[in-house]
Amino acid sequence: MSTSESRFNLYHYAAPQAFYPVAGKLAPVFAVIALVLTTVGLWISFFKAPTDAVQGEVYRIIFIHVPAAWMSMFVFLVMAFWSAIGLAMNTRLSALMAQALAPTGAMFCFVALWTGALWGRPTWGAYWVWDARLTSQLLLLFLYLGYMALVAAIDDPRRRDKAGAILCLVGAVNVPIIYFSVKWWNTLHQGASVSLTKAPSMATIMLSGMLVMAFAAWAYTIAVALYRVRVLILERERHADWVRGELARLGEAN
Amino acid sequence: MIWESWNAFLEMGGAAQFVWGSYGVTVLLIVAELVLLRSRRVHSTRRLSRLIRAGQGRKLPEVQGS
Structure with missing residues (x-):
C-alpha cells in the first residue's frame, strides 16, 4: 500500500509542472538552513576552533576548502545520477536538475582550487x-x-539533455580518481583526515566546524539548484498553459 | 575568546592574506552566483511574458545558457 503510494508520488513529481511549486516551497527552507548553518559554522571556525599547533592560523582555510572540495565532487556525482535517470527513463526534469546543479558545482570546484592555492x-x-x-x-x-x-x-532541448547527460556520465569517472588520488599516487597533497572507514585524525572541534560548514554547503546547493531549476522549468515548458498562468502571476507581482 | 583583540583576529597570526583571501573570494563568488541567478530569473520571465503577449509563444527560439 505505502509502496504504491510513494511510487505514485515519485512519478507525479517527476512532471515539471508538479515539481515547480514544490521547488518553490522547499528552496526558501533550505536557504534558511544554509544561513543558520553558515553562521554556526563560521562561529566555530573562527572563535571556537583553537590555533593549530603546527600551522598556526592559516589552517582555518580548511573550513571552506574541504567542504567546497567535497561538494564539487558530490555535485558532479548527483548530476551523473540525474543524467542516468534521464537517459534511462526519458524524464525532462532529470536533465533540468543536472543543468541546475552545474554552475554551483563549478563554483565550489573553483573555490576548492583557489583556497587550496592560498593554503x-x-x-x-x-x-x-x-x-x-x-x-x-x-x-x-x-x-x-x-x-x-x-x-x-x-x-534542440532533447539533444541538449542527451549530450549533457553523456558528458556527465563519462566525466563522473574522474570523481573517484580525485578521491583516491592521494592513495594511488605519491602526492604532495595530504591524505584524507576524515573518511568513512577510520576515525578522523583531527581535533573534535575542528572536525565539527568542518562538518557544519559542509552541511551548510549542502543546504546552499540544494536551495540554489531549486531556485535555478524553477527558471529552467519555465523556459522549457513555456508552451504549456500553466506556465502562461504563472508568468501572468509573476508579472502582476513585479 | 581565543583572540586577544580584533586586530589579532584580522591579522590571523600573519596569514591574513591567505585566510581572508580564501574567505573573501568565496563570499564574492556566492554573492555573484545569487545576483546572476536573480537577474536571470527576472530577464527570463520578462522575455517569456513579452513573447507570449506578442502571440508568438510557439515560435520562439530556445533560451540559451544555464
Whole structure:
C-alpha cells in the first residue's frame, strides 16, 4: 500500500509542472538552513576552533576548502545520477536538475582550487603543483565548464539533455580518481583526515566546524539548484498553459 | 575568546592574506552566483511574458545558457 503510494508520488513529481511549486516551497527552507548553518559554522571556525599547533592560523582555510572540495565532487556525482535517470527513463526534469546543479558545482570546484592555492603557498611554498590530486581537481573544473558550454550551445532541448547527460556520465569517472588520488599516487597533497572507514585524525572541534560548514554547503546547493531549476522549468515548458498562468502571476507581482 | 583583540583576529597570526583571501573570494563568488541567478530569473520571465503577449509563444527560439 505505502509502496504504491510513494511510487505514485515519485512519478507525479517527476512532471515539471508538479515539481515547480514544490521547488518553490522547499528552496526558501533550505536557504534558511544554509544561513543558520553558515553562521554556526563560521562561529566555530573562527572563535571556537583553537590555533593549530603546527600551522598556526592559516589552517582555518580548511573550513571552506574541504567542504567546497567535497561538494564539487558530490555535485558532479548527483548530476551523473540525474543524467542516468534521464537517459534511462526519458524524464525532462532529470536533465533540468543536472543543468541546475552545474554552475554551483563549478563554483565550489573553483573555490576548492583557489583556497587550496592560498593554503599551499604558506605550507608547501607553492600556489600550485602538478600532483595527481590538484590536476584531477582542475580537470573536474574543466568538466563542469565543458558541460555548461555544451548545454548552452545546443538549441534542440532533447539533444541538449542527451549530450549533457553523456558528458556527465563519462566525466563522473574522474570523481573517484580525485578521491583516491592521494592513495594511488605519491602526492604532495595530504591524505584524507576524515573518511568513512577510520576515525578522523583531527581535533573534535575542528572536525565539527568542518562538518557544519559542509552541511551548510549542502543546504546552499540544494536551495540554489531549486531556485535555478524553477527558471529552467519555465523556459522549457513555456508552451504549456500553466506556465502562461504563472508568468501572468509573476508579472502582476513585479 | 581565543583572540586577544580584533586586530589579532584580522591579522590571523600573519596569514591574513591567505585566510581572508580564501574567505573573501568565496563570499564574492556566492554573492555573484545569487545576483546572476536573480537577474536571470527576472530577464527570463520578462522575455517569456513579452513573447507570449506578442502571440508568438510557439515560435520562439530556445533560451540559451544555464
